[in-house]
Structure formats: C-alpha cells, structure tokens
Amino acid sequence: MESRINERKFRRVSRRELLKLTPVLALGAFAIPKLQDRLLAAGLGFSDWASAELFRKGHLAPTFTDAELTPFEKFPINDYDVDDPGVDFQKWTLTVAGSVAKPGSYSLAQIQTLPKFRHNTRHICVEGWDVIGRFGGARLSDFLRMIGADLSARFVTVECADDYYESLDMATALHPQTLLCYEMYDQPLTREHGAPLRLQIPTKIGYKQAKYLTDLKVTNILQKVGYWEDQGYSGFYGL
Amino acid sequence: MREAVIEIESAKTGEVEPAVYEHPWPVRFCHWLNAMSLFVMVASGLQIFRAFPSFGAKIPQKDLLNWPKAFALGGWLGGGLQWHLSFMWIYIATGVFYVGYEIFSGNYRQVLFLPKDIRGVWPMARHYFFFGPKPALAEPYNPLQKLAYTSAIGLGVLSVLTGFAVWKPVQFSWLAWLMGGFHLARIWHFLVMWAILFFLFGHLIMVVLHGWNNFVSMLTGWKKNPDYAPH
Numbered sequence: 001m002e003s004r005i006n007e008r009k010f011r012r013v014s015r016r017e018l019l020k021l022t023p024v025l026a027l028g029a030f031a032i033p034k035l036q037d038r039l040l041a042a043g044l045g046f047s048d049w050a051s052a053e054l055f056r057k058g059h060l061a062p063t064f065t066d067a068e069l070t071p072f073e074k075f076p077i078n079d080y081d082v083d084d085p086g087v088d089f090q091k092w093t094l095t096v097a098g099s100v101a102k103p104g105s106y107s108l109a110q111i112q113t114l115p116k117f118r119h120n121t122r123h124i125c126v127e128g129w130d131v132i133g134r135f136g137g138a139r140l141s142d143f144l145r146m147i148g149a150d151l152s153a154r155f156v157t158v159e160c161a162d163d164y165y166e167s168l169d170m171a172t173a174l175h176p177q178t179l180l181c182y183e184m185y186d187q188p189l190t191r192e193h194g195a196p197l198r199l200q201i202p203t204k205i206g207y208k209q210a211k212y213l214t215d216l217k218v219t220n221i222l223q224k225v226g227y228w229e230d231q232g233y234s235g236f237y238g239l
Numbered sequence: 240m241r242e243a244v245i246e247i248e249s250a251k252t253g254e255v256e257p258a259v260y261e262h263p264w265p266v267r268f269c270h271w272l273n274a275m276s277l278f279v280m281v282a283s284g285l286q287i288f289r290a291f292p293s294f295g296a297k298i299p300q301k302d303l304l305n306w307p308k309a310f311a312l313g314g315w316l317g318g319g320l321q322w323h324l325s326f327m328w329i330y331i332a333t334g335v336f337y338v339g340y341e342i343f344s345g346n347y348r349q350v351l352f353l354p355k356d357i358r359g360v361w362p363m364a365r366h367y368f369f370f371g372p373k374p375a376l377a378e379p380y381n382p383l384q385k386l387a388y389t390s391a392i393g394l395g396v397l398s399v400l401t402g403f404a405v406w407k408p409v410q411f412s413w414l415a416w417l418m419g420g421f422h423l424a425r426i427w428h429f430l431v432m433w434a435i436l437f438f439l440f441g442h443l444i445m446v447v448l449h450g451w452n453n454f455v456s457m458l459t460g461w462k463k464n465p466d467y468a469p470h
Contacts, residue, residue, distance in 0.1 A: 003245050003246070004245065004246045004247075004248055004255065005245055005246075005247060005248065006247070006248050006249075006250055007247055007248065007249055007250050008250065010245075010247045010258065010461070013459075013461070014455075014459040014461055015459075017264065017267075017458075017459040017460045017461065018458050018459050020264040020267075020268065021264070021267055021268055021271060021458065023268070024268065024271045024272050024275065027272070027275050027276075027329070030279075039325070040318075040321040040322065040325055041321075042325075043321065043322075043324060043325020043326070043328070044320075044321050044324055044325060046325070046328060047324040047325070047327075047328070051407075054407060054410045055410065056410060059409070059410060059412075061409045061412070062408075062409070062412050062415075062416075062420075070296075073298075074296060074297070074298040075298075076297045076298055122408070122421060124408070124421060125291070125297070126290070126316065126320070127290040127291040127316065128287065128288070128290055128291035128425060129291050129293070129296075129297035129300075130421055130422055131296075131297065202409065203409050228317070231317060232317040232318065232321060233317045233320065234320065234324065238407070238409070238410070239406075239407060239408050239409040239410070
C-alpha cells in the first residue's frame, strides 16, 4: 500500500489515531482524591472475591518436616497491643453464640476431648516474612459440629482477650487444616503465642490467626471484619 | 504484517516525506496502559517491601535496604497492598489482551525474537555500544530491539507468575514449589521487578536517542522518516 496524502490530511489521520488512546486517561480517576478510596476499595474487593473463588476446600497447604521448622524462639510474636493480656486460665472459657444449637461456655478440657491434629505449616505475615511452625489443636470444623453450628452460615467470628477481633468465611472455617490451636511445638501454647486458645489457619495470612480467644460466634452478618481489615487490609486474604 | 507506507506532501514546498504505520491502536493502547499500571505496581510493590525490607529471617531481622518512602506509593503497608491488588488486574488484563492481539493479528512478527534474529544482535550491539557501523535495516524493529521487547514480555509474564506464588502460595502451591517455595518466590518477584526496571532504563535511553518521530509513533502509530527502508 503506497499513497500520497497532503500534510493536513496526515495531521487529521494522526489526531484520530491519538484520540483512540484517550480511554487510557480513565485511569486518572485513581488520582482524584474523592474517587481514590472508593476505587481502591473496589479493587481490593475484587481481589477478595477472586480469592474466595480460588479457594479450594479440599486443597491442603504444604506441610513440612521437623527439620524444616523455624526454631521456637525465632517464631515471631506479633500483637497489636500487649504480648500478654493476662488471661486467667482457671476461669477461662470460650463463649459460644450465634447460629448454634448449643451456645454457652466451653472449657479448654471440653475442646481437648476433640481429636487432636498436629502439622508443620508455613505462617506468612502480611509484612512479607514467613516461618514454619508446628501447631496442634482441634479442628475448628469438629468444634463447630460439637456446638451444633449452622454450617450453612457465612461466617465465624472471634473476639480476643486483648480486644482483637477477626472473622472467617465458613469455607475456610471448615477446612481440615483450620485449627483451634492450643499447642505449639508439642507444648501447651505460651501466653505470648495466644494461650490458652488461638486460631491457626495455614490457608490464611497471619493477621487472621487471632490469639487469646474468648468468644466465638456463627453468623450471617458481619458488623466488623477484623482489627486490621477494618483499617483497610484485605478481608479474605487467603493464601 | 506489512506496514502501511505513505508519502506526505508538504503544501508549501511540495516536498514529500515517507511515513510508516508501525503500531496498530491495540499496541499503543496497551503500551500506555501498561506504562501506568507498571508504575503503580513498582511503586506500590516497593511500599509493600518497606514493611519487611529483607529476604532473611524475621528474628533477627537484617534489612537489605531502606527504600525511601518518597519513591513508594500507598503511604503505608495497607495502602500499598490496595494499589498493588487493584492494579494487578489491570496489569494482567492488559498483558492478556496484548498477547492475544499480537497472536491473532499476526503483529507478533514485528516483535517476536526468533532464532533467525540471533546473528543480527551483535552488529546492532556493536553499533549502539561500540560505535560500529549501522547495519542496514528493513523492519521497524532490529534484532536487538526484538530481543529486548520479547524479553520484556517474558519478564511481564514472570512478574505475574511470581506474584501469584507470593499472593497464593497455598492455592498455587505448585507454582510456589516451582520457584522453590514461598520464601524464594518473594525473592524472584523482587528480582523480576529489577529486571523490568533495567529494561525500562535502556528503553527510555533509546527513546531519547531516537528522537521525536520515533516517540510520536507510539502515540499516533505513524512514524515519519523511518530510519529503515520499509517494504
């Protein structure tokens, strides 16, 4: 194809070609302060939706040999407030409420009557570091059946002795590796690591694995998502 | 694909200038969309990196580098993640659309580096870096450019794959396994970013060296007075 056109026509053709790129400017909406928060919330929401879609209930997180474990003393202690909220172990119970047949207070001894599972899994912090730890406890799914939870409900929420709070989608709560954890490295959970009971979820990011549990609720409505989530972090954050 | 060639006739002098249609609009559209999302991905990625600027243990933590906050996007870790997890979809969609377009339109012939291009790489490198003679060119992209652009597309794919291994090391455990596990995947993701930035550095230098007509071709598609003999 070879043809001769004059300058004016070439400029017109060029301008038309340039205008075809204008949709790219739509990304500029992210630079508008009023729209930015909403657009980023929508983007994060889309990522969370995709995360939930990608979650496979039968797919297990990789497990590791004892030789690959991070030494216990090098397993970081992360909390937003205090290492030890001073839980009174003698009086401690887990208060269960919501869509359950048997609400009320459950002692650690009752939870420990459920089959104990142990695994070495990777703990990944949203900051980027990761460690491999050994955890033991009851499957949350077993406990949910023990309390007669409505397994078709959407969420399991927890409250903690240090006022931390979290929520889990039911699919993750029922995952076979999701533990109500009371042991680390085959020893009773220490106070800094969340004694007497914490969540341990190899398919979730670290901040979902709440420590020092005091309350557990089965519900369809989330009034709040989680301590960090409510400040702008991903609500689902499945690994 | 054959590039369309025209001659532009000046109204005043009657002189003619050749011009070639080098870049169809999907290529230009993806180029600029990608330029913006790549900027966001790098800047927000560095913000995320700032939360734990190390690839070693958490205890004891040895920081690799203290990346300045001024060259990061998001303000804090949560903000960096919001940008990163929002724009990754734009980044991926752009890449999928671009590669799909290149394949189905046949335009990939312009950019894809093939074994036959290997012997042309050294003469171009000698010309650029050691003041060698300029080889005769008949295509928009010389062999060295094809190598650079094909590598950049490959790096784009790797940035997504390593990113998915970091974001979803459980659901995509096979992907993380290929990269040596989550811990190494995070290092790969970081290195791929630097490789892309290295490409970008060379790319921008070349854009400056090749002047205005070349730059405009990525906006309008048309390149006036190309430095090669079009078909």
